[in-house]
Amino acid sequence: MENNQWFTISVYSENNVGLLNRISGIFLKRHINIESLNVSKSEIDNVSKFTIVIYTTDTWVHNIVGQIEKQIEVIKAFYHTDDETIYQESALFKIASDLLFDERQIQNIIKESNAQIVTVARDFFVLAKSGRRFEIDDMYEQLKPFGIMQFVRSGRISVTKDEMQISALLREFQYN
Secondary structure, eight states, X not given: OXXXXXXXXXXXXXXOTTHHHHHHHHHHHTTOOEEEEEEEEOSSTTOEEEEEEEEEOHHHHHHHHHHHHTSTTXXXXXXXXXXXXXXXXXXXXXXXXXXXXXXXXXXXXXHHTTOEEEEEOSSEEEEEEEEOHHHHHHHHHHHGGGXXXXXXXXXXXXXXXXXXXXXXHHHHHHHO
């Protein structure tokens, strides 16, 4: 029996309305939760990149990527394990301003976690933290007792350690 593991799916596509709905429907039909989702422009002009993180088996991710590639706007989809990618997330923490000056422990958390102070206002300050999910979770747990006014985290962004096959594929189309 196969074990579940983390996979990062990279989908290169045209930027068309409704594609996100169709892609998320593929996961919904299989009762697989999307743990993280990020969509941005890619290294290729006029091509978007979806970065989707799921926790499932190799068989399921292989089938899902096959279904995603059947979408007309999708150029190519890939999946990778965590060992095959370099990835990060980002988070913002909004905290009451008085804590920044009155709580030495807050200053230590900021320093030890390599977080950055983005802005300081009269009533609040905002910290930015980039890193792996567990690093952001750890910082969250450390700040939680002091009261987090607002918190938001991004989806995973990632690049593969090896060259993406999409680059060679698109170069081939450019020269034909």
